[in-house]
Amino acid sequence: MRSVPLLLVAGAFPLSAVAHPALAQHRFPEPAPIQAGMAPPPGVYAPGIDVLHYDIEVGVSDTASWFAGRAKLRVALTAADSTLPLDFSGLAVDDVRLDGAEASASYEGGKLDVDLAGHGAGDTVSVLVAYHGTPDDGLFLGKDIRGKPVAFADDWPNRARFWFPSVDHPSDKATVTFTVHAPSRWKVVANGRLVKGPVPAAADAIGPPGDRSTWVWEEDVPIPTYTMVIGAADMVVDTVGEAACGHAPASKRPDGCATVSYWVFPHDTAAARVSFARGPQIVDFYTHLVGPFSYEKLANVQSATRFGGMENSSVIFYSQRPLDRGRNIEPTVAHEMAHQWFGDAVTEADWHHLWLSEGFATYFSALFFEHADGEASFRRIMQQNRLIYLNSDVTDRPVIDTEQDNLFALLDANSYQKGAWVLHMLRGVLGDSTFFSGIRAYYAAHRNGTALTRDLQAAMEKASGRNLEWFFREWLFEPGYPHFDVSWRWIPGSGSAGTAEVTVLQTQKASWPRFRMPVDIALERAGNEERRRRVTVDGPRSVFRIESGARPDSVAFDPGGWVLDEVTASGNGG
């Protein structure tokens, strides 16, 4: 996603005060709300459980603030345990079934623990949960900014649990089917491919009654729960174009293309046409730079997400407001589309590695604007990213900040702007061909799966044949950035020749590392670059001697702009 959320669910909600229900129960009243966005304890999440598929039926209306749901989960048990702990909160549970039979369960503190009735490692079970109520979060049932009723899910980071039972963690990706009963005048969109609908809803379809239609969307590619969404509203749908042709295997079309479309409120089609016009070009750019597009289609949806944009797999949601004000949101579009590769197809297995999603989307969208609009555009965007990070209040924290347990707070200048710069620096260290072949290998190895930072490091080390431990450690696991104090003097030799002696001090905070970093130094004379040499600064003081046929007028430090740093030039030419 892009931009920090506008509202957090208040942290003041107490955990459920309801007494622990007897395990024999399979119906439960609506519990008290839990706090959204809290990081789980460190370690493997829900060990021994692998959700393979979510089959979720949802009934909504344009007159009720409540909905009904039936979620059927196919779950592989990989270790022996007596209960299946599902994340779920805020809704009344009407029925819990295991392989079709009434199941015992307990329900409190944001967990629905289903008794596995003797099933164990190696078994695959089917769990059905029927429920209803007004969601505390995750599924917005309300009005758009013009007062028209809408229904939109918004799950990041772990708010899917507020509208369907799940293993609500990015380490467990699964396929999903959504069957949605919604007002007939609405359009319904979700992940994957439309396999049925709209058709008139059955008279006994779940949820508030009314004139409703049924839509069935199916996502055949495993995706994280934080991108499993539905959107239902009065929307105008239009196709922007075809993209990733020959490189979108999930579309299962003979031409291998994926359709790029938009779904927007009727009064906002003009802004949508401008904002999404280059969508197919953006998708093609990432496809050819990184690898195949993973999903069946790519819908771009004006929605009630709290974020500027939310990269839901194959169905990106955008904030309703900028489009309603007629703004061109193309920078957000390019960012969210990059997430289809990084975040969605390759998902960070742990929240604290969020830069694998946000840093990548930030950097690859800058690369798109370089490709489409020229290098000056790229330089301007990277300079903005640099300044946002340098001026942020997170420079004393590392990018991989395992002590931060408020997941919303991870949406910061470390994950986005510094993360983008880490990629840019890695490219500067390795060179274009090695860097991009490493990126492609990383993507190919983890597409439709998950990854951690060490997986990226391994791919880059393999591509380059170099040990990059020092780079990943200092830039991602330690805080800050280097402040270089650069000075030089001329040591005359014979005739006009001599040696430029360049001294580089690292003067950043003592609590930040002294960085080891390859940097280019260029000798310039009469406006021309006479000589460029790559040196490696290391430690608090580095001295380099560069021979030259003539005394330079000036010495440029990192003239290509590859390093995230602050530079002070002192005593030049002395």
Ligand SMILES: [Zn+2]
């Ligand atoms: Zn993002």
